[in-house]
Amino acid sequence: MRTLELTVRRRLDGLLQGNHLGLVPGPGSEAGDARVYQPGDDVRRMDWSVTARTSEPHIRETIADRELETWLVVDLSPSLDFGTGGCEKRDLAVAACAAVVHLTQGGGNRIGAVVANGTGLVRLPARGGTAHAHGLMRRIAGTPRAPEGTRGDLVGALEALRNPPRRRGLVVVISDFLGDPDWSRALRALAVRHDVLAIEVGDLRDEELPDVGTVVLADPESGHSREVTTTPTLRRRFAAEAAAHRDRVATAIRAAGAGHLRLRTDRDWIADVVRFVVARKRGWSGQGTTAIGGRRSGAELDPAGGGRG
Numbered sequence: 001m002r003t004l005e006l007t008v009r010r011r012l013d014g015l016l017q018g019n020h021l022g023l024v025p026g027p028g029s030e031a032g033d034a035r036v037y038q039p040g041d042d043v044r045r046m047d048w049s050v051t052a053r054t055s056e057p058h059i060r061e062t063i064a065d066r067e068l069e070t071w072l073v074v075d076l077s078p079s080l081d082f083g084t085g086g087c088e089k090r091d092l093a094v095a096a097c098a099a100v101v102h103l104t105q106g107g108g109n110r111i112g113a114v115v116a117n118g119t120g121l122v123r124l125p126a127r128g129g130t131a132h133a134h135g136l137m138r139r140i141a142g143t144p145r146a147p148e149g150t151r152g153d154l155v156g157a158l159e160a161l162r163n164p165p166r167r168r169g170l171v172v173v174i175s176d177f178l179g180d181p182d183w184s185r186a187l188r189a190l191a192v193r194h195d196v197l198a199i200e201v202g203d204l205r206d207e208e209l210p211d212v213g214t215v216v217l218a219d220p221e222s223g224h225s226r227e228v229t230t231t232p233t234l235r236r237r238f239a240a241e242a243a244a245h246r247d248r249v250a251t252a253i254r255a256a257g258a259g260h261l262r263l264r265t266d267r268d269w270i271a272d273v274v275r276f277v278v279a280r281k282r283g284w285s286g287q288g289t290t291a292i293g294g295r296r297s298g299a300e301l302d303p304a305g306g307g308r309g
Contacts, residue, residue: 004095005137008102008270034058069126069167070104071194072097072113075175076143077152078220084205085265092201092265093174094141099273100172100199105133112136115143116157118150118221123160149223152179158186165193173258174199176206177249179221184252196258200249203265207242209235 034050037057047060074097080089087095101111105128112126113136122143124136154175161171171194173187190196209215209230218225228234253260261276263269 004098005102005134008095008098034060067107068104068109069169070100070109070111071126071161071166071169071171072100072111072115072140073154073157073161073171073173073175074113074115074140074143075152075154075157075173076115076117076140076146077154077175078118078146078148078150079152079178080176080201081145081220082205083203083265085203085267087265089176089201089203089265090145092263092269093199094137095269096172096174096199096201096263096273097140098137099270101133101137103277104170105130113140114157114160115140116153117143118146118152121153121157121160126166148220151221154183155186158183158190162186162189168193170195170197172197172199174201176201178206178245181248181252184256187253187258188256191257196256197261198253198256198258199261199263200253201263201265207246208239211235 034047035058037046037059041059045059045061047058050058050060074093076090076093080093083089083091097113104111108128110126110128111133113122113124115122115124122139124139152175154173154177158173171190173196175198177183177198177200187196187198211230211232214227214229216225216227250260259280261272263272
């Protein structure tokens with residue numbers, strides 16, 4: 001944990017200097033002054049009362065919140081106890097948590113977590129301070145592995161964050177999002193009240209099969225296994241189904257109005273996080289032509305490339 005913290009701090013320090021923006025920089029929610037409408041402004045922020053009085057379109061500006069409450073929803077189901085790159089997907093999920101904690105802590109901000117491994121939910125209350133952040137990370141990293149054959153419960157973790165309602169803030173959902181997207185409805189409900197960021201952790205072997213002849217494929221959440229021969233036809237079909245599944249996940253996340261960040265065990269995950277955050281800041285500051293992520297822009301960032309609507 002100490003090595004991870006040093007790695008994150010060394011490469012992410014200074015990334016969000018200045019006014020508090022967090023991972024989801026935006027105009028904030030507190031009402032500010034009205035100003036004349038300009039082409040490109042969000043029409044949902046129109047101030048109709050001022051517009052009616054002045055006979056000229058006005059929008060209501062908002063003031064960015066200076067304190068942020070962040071909630072991590074961490075899926076540590078058995079499907080994450082796998083990896084063929086530099087680490088397991090579970091380790092990558094913990095690393096993503098560390099990055100979010102580092103980017104959002106300080107300045108009176110609070111952070112809490114809901115951790116699900118399939119056998120139950122662990123709720124860690126939102127509090128501020130470095131000691132709490134370190135304890136939170138230790139609790140997440142120390143979550144016991146669920147036995148094989150245990151199904152994950154991402155829907156239950158999302159619902160646990162909705163009831164009772166939390167203060168408006170940032171919700172970061174970390175999972176490999178394998179299986180049916182039955183979590184999409186709960187994610188949409190959370191995005192109504194909060195800014196939501198979905199971090200999808202994956203492995204190369206979730207996307208394609210190696211050419212190794214006969215191999216046993218196992219589903220850790222059902223306990224089923226099957227021996228197959230990795231013929232070129234099977235590999236093509238597997239890759240096509242995996243790509244279709246990723247598209248369904250991306251569509252569900254985009255439909256919820258959430259930001260989408262993909263991390264993979266065989267890539268430099270910190271570089272992906274840096275590109276994501278910098279692109280979001282550029283989009284909201286007007287330095288680029290595309291706003292990245294969030295329900296205000298509805299775009300998605302591909303870490304290997306650029307923005308994708």
